[in-house]
Amino acid sequence: KQEVTQIPAALSVPEGENLVLNCSFTDSAIYNLQWFRQDPGKGLTSLLLIQSSQREQTSGRLNASLDKSSGRSTLYIAASQPGDSATYLCAKNGNTGKLIFGQGTTLQVKP
Amino acid sequence: EPEVTQTPSHQVTQMGQEVILRCVPISNHLYFYWYRQILGQKVEFLVSFYNNEISEKSEIFDDQFSVERPDGSNFTLKIRSTKLEDSAMYFCASNREGAYEQYFGPGTRLTVT
Numbered sequence: 001k002q003e004v005t006q007i008p009a010a011l012s013v014p015e016g017e018n019l020v021l022n023c024s025f026t027d028s029a030i031y032n033l034q035w036f037r038q039d040p041g042k043g044l045t046s047l048l049l050i051q052s053s054q055r056e057q058t059s060g061r062l063n064a065s066l067d068k069s070s071g072r073s074t075l076y077i078a079a080s081q082p083g084d085s086a087t088y089l090c091a092k093n094g095n096t097g098k099l100i101f102g103q104g105t106t107l108q109v110k111p
Numbered sequence: 112e113p114e115v116t117q118t119p120s121h122q123v124t125q126m127g128q129e130v131i132l133r134c135v136p137i138s139n140h141l142y143f144y145w146y147r148q149i150l151g152q153k154v155e156f157l158v159s160f161y162n163n164e165i166s167e168k169s170e171i172f173d174d175q176f177s178v179e180r181p182d183g184s185n186f187t188l189k190i191r192s193t194k195l196e197d198s199a200m201y202f203c204a205s206n207r208e209g210a211y212e213q214y215f216g217p218g219t220r221l222t223v224t
Contacts, residue, residue: 031211036215042217042218043202043217044215045215046213046215051211089154091154093211096159097161097166097167097206097211097213098144098156098167098169099154099156100156101153101154101155102153103152103153104153
């Protein structure tokens, strides 16, 4: 059974700190990996998608990396802001379109 | 910027009733999905749909569930006889041909009483 795990489950940091969220997955047959942000009671906002042939993707203060051989992805957030407070989800696509989600990391950035 | 939209935002229904959740995917997208998220749990895949047929479905997607694209814009999820455990947030998603980034709607919160 394919599994996606995110550590830590929750994280609290002071404003301005750089931070890393972790995502690990079983089964190296990965087509791409997508990172999402979810605000409480809201939908999922796509942040970054990394193809299996890529090692990283960047968007503004966000940088996502992918290491297929170790089954890991990280989301790096630079200079965190209170507005970054949300739950961050990673999801693996194994080439069928179906996304398999981790349970998320809930981030709180304190002013 | 185009968005996936879903209606209603919140649906309350009694156990055993039928519900239809509606989605309007982004207009040039061809691949459509339904996911659900039970409160406090992971987002789970239900079904994918392409070219007017189901591409893949999960074990959750049993005979009580069906999907349809009744016209060129809407994509619906029907639950024939709702159960208490169907209470969840249901998300619709879509992506276009040749691009794999899925875009999600805001969700429909289904409450079965």
